[in-house]
Amino acid sequence: MQGLVFTGDRSVELREFNDPIPGPGEVIVKIRASGMCGSDLHVYRGSAVTSSPQLLIQGHEPCGEIVELGPGVSARAAAVGDRVMIHHYWGCGTCVQCRSGWPQLCTTEEPRVPTLNEHGAHAQFMKIPLIQTMPLPDTLSFETGAAIGCGTGTAWGALTRMGDLTGKTLTIFGQGPVGLSATMFAASLGARVIAVDINDTRLEQARAFGADTVVNSSAGDAVDAVRAATSGQGSQLVMETSGVTPVAAQALEAVATWGTVCFIGIGANVEFNTRDTLRRQLTLLTSWTLSTVDQIRCADYVDAHQLPVDELFTHRWALNEASEAYQWFDKQDAGKGVFVFD
Known part of the structure; x- marks a missing residue:
């Protein structure tokens, strides 16, 4: 063969x-x-x-x-x-x-x-x-x-780790195949999805898969856009799929107090200081396949x-x-x- x-x-x-x-x-x-x-x-x-x-x-x-x-x-x-x-x-x-x-x-x-x-x-x-x-x-x-x-299974595995999505806002950073799969599943499971990417074609697909809001992060500050879409509170749930360090930092900034962030993109350095994050009561997760x-x-x-x-x-x-x-x-x-x- x-x-x-x-x-x-x-x-x-x-x-x-x-x-x-x-x-x-x-x-x-x-x-x-x-x-x-x-x-x-x-x-x-x-x-x-x-x-x-x-x-x-x-x-x-x-x-x-x-x-x-x-x-x-x-x-x-x-x-x-x-x-x-x-x-x-x-x-x-x-x-x-x-x-x-x-x-x-x-x-x-x-x-x-x-x-x-x-x-x-x-x-x-x-x-x-x-x-x-x-x-x-x-x-x-x-x-x-x-x-x-x-890829699609990786998105499913991460959403499973994050728990019940019904009625919650989930921001997904990165709309490659994994991120798009997460958008598709999350919308089907009853979440309000905010899809973030730098590529308009991917964002159009995210919208077709059920995203409520799309954000082109090359056109402005993604964290500001997420907060504007959530009445200033930030997103209850955030998923980071790109594996890019600056994007991982945005994911941490965009999550609301008592929120959950799940990192599945490979390669990012995820850094935080407890002085800045302790009182936000965050849950940070990783998910592998x-x-x-x-x-x-x-x-x-x-x-x-x-x-x-x-x-x-x-x-x-x-x-x-x-x-x-x-x-x-x-x-x-x-x-x-x-x-x-x-």
């Missing part, structure tokens, strides 16, 4: 790999959709590499169909043809974190992660432990299932409420168009891409 590797310095190659063979408890998934994630760009933009383990097949937003069962996989647990999402971390399977659905927090061994220490999904087939597959509702597309496996259980719940919610997750994808590519696809994605000006397979 062919798989996509990043060779560094913004270069990609399609290389030949042996078709995967399932071991005990594993299955082979024929990939039908493999999403492009912003975290791909850290490796894509990195220095040139020439050998394993760096040259692993990329892609960690997979979705597809089971085509082969490994030894010990019961026919009652899985069948060839099952449509499945994939939770793209797996650990020992027996520690408390793994048993609670959080294998990315495994306390026994280093988690296995496609693109980091396992082959990923930018290929025709992927080998995965059966326990890391989740059923994809029949009404959802493979593209939606891929999004739920990472989601559990296997919540991935199933997220898909069921999207299915039940017919949310337009597919509309996150502005570009669909064939694997042999990967060079052009990542040149486009590297600009990070708008949209989300996905590789689709017959």
